[in-house]
Amino acid sequence: MSHWTGDTQGGLYEEILERADDSDGRSPTLINPEKLKTVLLEMLEEAGVHLRLYTFSDDVILDGNQIRGVIGYSKAGLQGFTAKVVIDCTGDGDIAAKAGVPYVKGREDDGKMQPLTLMFKVAGVDTDRAVFPGSFEETFKVPKGDLQTLGREHLPYPAGHVLLYRSTLPGIVTCNMTNCIDVDGTNPDDLTRATIACRKQIEPIVEFLREYVPGFEHCYVISTASVIGVRETRHFQCMETLTAEDILSARVFDDWVVTKAHFNFDIHNLDGSGLDKEGVQKLFAQPKGYTIPYGCLVPVGCNGLLLAGRNISATHKANSSCRVMPICVNIGQAAGTAAAIAAKTTLIPTNWMFAIYSIHWSFKVLRFDAPFCRLNFKGGISQ
Ligand SMILES: Cc1cc2nc3c(=O)[nH]c(=O)nc-3n(C[C@H](O)[C@H](O)[C@H](O)COP(=O)(O)OP(=O)(O)OC[C@H]3O[C@@H](n4cnc5c(N)ncnc54)[C@H](O)[C@@H]3O)c2cc1C
Incomplete structure (x- = not known):
């Protein structure tokens, strides 16, 4: 990609912008992909992440409706990776689909999905x-x-x-x-x-x-590009679903985990070239930015699983806005934080109401006092 589109605030996105800036002061949102690739690997290493590239998640390890890990496929064959919390950031929600989380594809009325592009x-x-x-x-x-x-x-x-x-x-x-x-x-x-x-x-x-x-x-x-770019596929059923109305009204959810998200409805024409009839670019008039609730990351029917990136629960139109990279980074920060809370406590992401409120409560505490996981929820709860 050429540039970070839209905007958001969460700390991690700003850190990436600062460390990967190669624009000589022109604009930190311009991307030098080769520099960014290296910076991201450095940041993962610094954070102590045990990284495994060249491995596709092939299946899930389920214990009833509790996810215990994934089966990865690589040159080494099939291998199990267990975890207390699994975060699905495959873009298409491959893990959530295997775990049986209900979903629809594309546009609500006919299932058509946004066009693809080879950059x-x-x-x-x-x-x-x-x-x-x-x-x-x-x-x-x-x-x-x-x-x-x-x-x-x-x-x-x-x-x-x-x-x-x-x-x-x-x-x-x-x-x-x-x-x-x-x-x-x-x-x-x-x-x-x-x-x-x-x-x-x-x-x-x-x-x-x-x-x-x-x-x-x-x-x-x-x-x-090494792979073709896919804009839209599955939309999962989660505790909450982000809608176009939420974005247009700059709704502040009680359980927001992403804040000050700015972008328009970038729907590429599903039947040809240019902007789709449902898309809004220049005429998009909502300067306040919107929030995304934690509930959009918590899928129905599978405990211990979180969604992050463009595969969170959103309608076709809302997805066209929250799919851009700054907002995806901020969603990832939220999912990582929830998983870290779960790893360090007895909590687990679930659609079981008590536990949900427990993690929601943790988020509220973290907003004001964030020593946990190098978190920096800028902006408090005002929007
Ligand atoms: C053509 C195009 C142009 C765009 N231009 C811009 C732009 O200029 N600026 C902008 O901000 N946004 C842009 N976007 C939007 C943005 O790039 C994506 O929506 C965003 O990167 C989605 O982030 P993600 O983390 O959810 O998924 P991705 O960035 O797609 O990451 C998913 C990762 O998961 C891996 N993966 C997939 N399946 C599996 C599996 N089963 N097991 C293991 N790994 C798996 C993939 O290889 C990939 O690395 C563009 C999108 C497209 C398609």
Whole structure:
């Protein structure tokens, strides 16, 4: 990704921004992915995390409705990893799905999910002359016409919008322009089809950039993402579900664990290119930021399991806002905190009401006195 989109406050996000900043004072939200990869590993090491890369969670270890761990699949074969609390941050909620947590996929009325994109970078851009449309609603007059109109006319359908982002490196621009619709990101055949379709779009997109976009006349591809980007899949049933109305009203939940979350409804067109009819970018008018409750992380029907990242409980529209990386980091901080509380006490994340209130109570204490787990819940309870 080119940049951290939206905003939030939680301490961990700010620490990552500060440590991974490579922008020479231009903007700490611009990402140098190679630097960020190293910083994140350093932070995990400092925190004493026992890290295991190259391992997929294949199944869950269940004891009735209590999760005891996961079965991982790697070069070493199948291995069990036990834990008092398991946090599912697989994006798609693979662990929660295996544990039998109820879910729906995509949009409530028809199950359609947001389009997929294979991100890529071009080099050789004259960034002094270049234009950078950063949203669907932003366009530029270029010598051959209106840039977004030209995109709809000349890019290979369902590609059709122009989204270009500066990087921290000279002459290098990140392109969020390939597009594949009608894909289920939990289906490997669909993922394969989408990857091939997006990859085939890259060459015509680069030809388009050279022909129509000032500054891109001599650009060339230098890298593509290692995996295709999936925006939306499963929405799980949890103790609470974040809705668009909660976001629009800047609702302050009693059990909030994420605060000052800012972002619009970034729904990419489910039937083509550009912004979906339900999406709101420039017209999004809610400057206060919103909160996310702990209940959105606690799935129904499986004790000891927490969700974090884009797979928390949210509606199709609410998910389009809380799926951005700053907010996902803050959700992860909340889930990690709850798991740490459970690990150090006799509590366990559960939908059993007494225990829920116990962890809720712990969060309220931690907000005001946070020596626990290097926590820093900035902002108190006012929003
Ligand atoms: C094309 C695209 C562009 C975007 N652009 C931006 C942007 O510019 N700025 C921004 O802030 N946000 C952007 N987003 C949104 C944001 O990147 C994601 O929504 C966010 O990263 C989700 O975070 P996550 O931790 O929930 O999931 P992910 O970041 O997807 O992390 C999930 C991790 O779990 C791993 N995993 C998956 N399944 C398993 C399994 N079964 N076992 C073990 N590991 C597993 C994956 O390999 C991955 O490392 C974009 C999204 C897409 C798709």
